[in-house]
Amino acid sequence: MTPPPADRIKVLVYSDDVNTRQQVILALGRRPHPDLPELEYVEVATEPVVLQNMDRGDIALAILDGEAVPAGGMGIAKQLKDEIYKCPPVLVLTGRPQDAWLATWSRAEAAVPHPIDPIQLAEAVIGLLRPSVPATS
Numbered sequence: 070m071t072p073p074p075a076d077r078i079k080v081l082v083y084s085d086d087v088n089t090r091q092q093v094i095l096a097l098g099r100r101p102h103p104d105l106p107e108l109e110y111v112e113v114a115t116e117p118v119v120l121q122n123m124d125r126g127d128i129a130l131a132i133l134d135g136e137a138v139p140a141g142g143m144g145i146a147k148q149l150k151d152e153i154y155k156c157p158p159v160l161v162l163t164g165r166p167q168d169a170w171l172a173t174w175s176r177a178e179a180a181v182p183h184p185i186d187p188i189q190l191a192e193a194v195i196g197l198l199r200p201s202v203p204a205t206s
Contacts, residue, residue, distance in 0.1 A: 082113065123156075
């Protein structure tokens with residue numbers, strides 16, 4: 070598989086619910102901040118496909134639904150962090166704000182609760198992606 074163009078960042082969006090995946094993509098849009106390249110989304114509905122995509126090494130950020138069934142995003146996040154050397158940042162969508170501590174257990178770098186607030190999600194994503202994007206003058 071060819072890597073994405075240099076002017077794009079690949080973002081994996083995992084949920085068993087197509088509506089949740091679409092909410093994330095619509096909330097972030099193609100370019101959540103002018104300092105970042107355009108986002109290219111990889112929509113995934115099952116755990117095995119998450120693992121396949123993450124193993125390729127071209128994903129810059131994984132957004133995982135903590136409420137997904139049968140494999141929740143927090144368990145997948147923990148597995149990714151345990152098994153992938155230099156794992157990219159992971160953001161977990163939690164069922165409620167009080168579940169942020171579970172995202173910490175999973176070693177996710179950020180957590181955003183359902184229902185998805187586009188501003189909160191964009192701020193978290195920008196904070197996770199900005200360090201990985203080379204500065205331009």
